[in-house]
Amino acid sequence: MIPGFGLTLGLTLMWLSLIVLIPLSGLVLKAATLGFSGFFDTILTARVLASLKLSFGLSLIAAAINLVLGLLIAWVLVRYEFPLRRILGAMVDIPFALPTAVAGIALTSLYAPNGPLGWLFGLIGLKIAFTPLGILVALIFIGLPFVVRTVEPVLADIDQATEEAAACLGATRFATFRRIILPAILPALLTGFALAFARAVGEYGSVIFIAGNLPMVSEIAPLLIVIKLEEFEYEQATAIAVAMLLASLVLLFLINVLQAWGRKRQGTA
Amino acid sequence: MFRRTFLAFAAVSALFSTAALADSELLNVSYDPTRELYQELNTAFAKDWQAKTGEAITIQQSHGGSGKQARAVIDGLEADVVTLALAYDIDAIAKKGLIAADWQKRLADNSSPYTSTIVFLVRKGNPKGIKDWSNLTKQGVQVITPNPKTSGGARWNYLAAWAYALHKNNKDETAARSFVGDLFRNVPVLDTGARGSTVTFVERGIGDVLLAWENEAFLALKEFGNDKFEIVVPSESILAEPPVTVVDKVVDAKGTRKQAEAYLNFLYTPEAQEIVAKNFYRPRDAAVAAKYKDAFPKISLFTIDDEFGGWKKAQETHFADGGIFDQIYKPSN
């Protein structure tokens, strides 16, 4: 048995409580002052539901797209040697470093009808900025580094000898990928997906510039929280936040359970 | 290469040097469009104050959406004075006991040392022929305004349109309701703040007409060129009175009441009123107003007290949760 379990877990729990759980419980308590029916009256209005559907739906789609794009980029970065590889690798972090508001402004100026990409898509009759598609672009942008950066170290760590052995034994590239590489990176992939999704659900700064913010159409849930705050309705604002928190909690938990299950199965196989 | 190294060195050394401290310091928490105005006013006041009392004074500025700023003060941002977009936001602070309830009576002119109104900004040549509020509900006209829920300026926009419709329809509320509904159905993008809307209209090229503070419209002309845009003055509009007041709890705790009150009184002096006029706000001082009367278009103005019975009532009827503004966006089924 490796030592340090009690120490590390204890300090982890303490720190987690101080920085995350206690502040969040304050949020829950504030929402609780609404009472059960008040809480549901706030959540179950057409406008709030529409915004929740929009936020969660688009976040899932964006995370799924990021799963594919992120794996592609991580794979290329780890496996191949090519000119500008390091530059490409360094650029992955840009969505984190760039303040979300700046990202929103830059994306909007690109995808607005008078921007280069907006004009290009306009040729095929596609409007991006100021529609839900614009939100999707922003969410893909902010989520991409999560998948790349979680998959990259794991991919780099895979013992290529196993792959070579598989190849020697006559396995096709595809079979090697599916049987050896994919199982090894699957937990990391799922983690990346979960994180990209989680980040997208709550995103505010970059989205409000490009969304158009029309109620029932392109109004994200975090914007509704801000609107409630502007009305000095702290309780209702926290109620929406708590609803989002619970939904994210359930989804993240499912993904983590799935991952643990996958790892166990892999271990016993 | 040497030059670059030198610049980097200069930047780093400047980074860690600390600014000289003034004898006393005030914090003015204000709304978004007043940055340029207060930068000038603060310098003028500091000079005036030093000449009168010999005390050096620094005025710190904080700007943001009016409602957000009010919330920050409620939550403990130590503002000596607040200068916000509408009385309702200061009322909200007063309700928490930080400001005396009768604050609006403490200074002249409803505690608003300057006023403004709502006008239209259109593209050069006014291609859609927009002359008045009634043109805004026409099909095919795209109107840009921020969201009244998140922007103080947008609430003035909305109320001006509402009152116009009441006047045109013999005070018929149903007609006003459908007029404002039609107007907002012509809005393709609802930004969260006034400056956001200006950028959407000017930089992104969206929309045919921008509803804006008069001072913002003039500033946009100055910043982005009057060869691209022009201001259209509607037949009537609302008298916007952005109020100012001292935050009693804070100045009493910090011992800055004397300075804070002097600062606000300074806003009413001819010197300050000149600065106000130059920044496209309408001055209150009669002499200054006469001097700048050609700078501001003539327009018939109504007040929120006459038309809506004050901010509190307007807020509750129109902008509160489930109010008339929310009903515009109710799904039709």
Place this chain on the structure above:
Amino acid sequence: MNRDPLPIRILLIALAFLVMALLIGLPLVTVFAQALSKGWGEYVLALLDKTTLSAIRLTLITALISVAVNLVFGVMAAWAIAKYEFKGKSFLLTLIDLPFSVSPVIAGLVFVLMFGLQGWFGPALQGTGIKIIFALPGIVLATMFVTFPFVARELIPLMQEQGTEDEEAAVSLGASGFQTFFRVTLPNIKWGLVYGVLLCNARAMGEFGAVSVVSGHIRGKTNTMPLHVEILYNEYNFTAAFAVASLLALLAFVTLAAQSLLEWKKGHA
């Protein structure tokens, strides 16, 4: 080093470049083009402005504190989760992920609810002269909350993938917990750790929404770089706004330098 056929390699690399160029390259070019639109002189002048420098200073201090603290916590959490089996592990992991899914607006609000004048501890704090929100501590707290999961999340998949054999061997040879960690585990997780710190730092410096709620936006005092960008942008001072934003984008080159250094060391080890 790899046996993927050349056409596939080229195709994947080309795709990766395309994705990166469209998603990240173009927004980046937009930022720099705007920042330099009036030439280098204006660019440097914008950065040497007094309020800009104070924003840079505040951002550096904030990032330094939050990254250091989250680094220590992240390593401990990853150790506890990756090296041991215990009940509720998936749930703990979910709780660690939680700050990602909390909207930045809410991440700021929770600290206002705790330390604000109307909050739990606000009235008690008043008069003691201790300022939490609208001052440095609040900004650091909000930043720590937002960047809380990064290091842990980067390390966990990697450490799980590596298993516990090395550590068990070290312990059976009589190494203490700390020795095992510094001599055996640390070299193995170096990459994940570097990525975790870089991401955490990038996010800490770039955070906008949460900090915006707790900052108070006092010019030259409580404005971080992202907030300063917003202010400059709202003053129609686009050149300066994007100049400050471009500094944050340059963080990507810190990633580049760190990566190169590590690879170089590996080559010389």
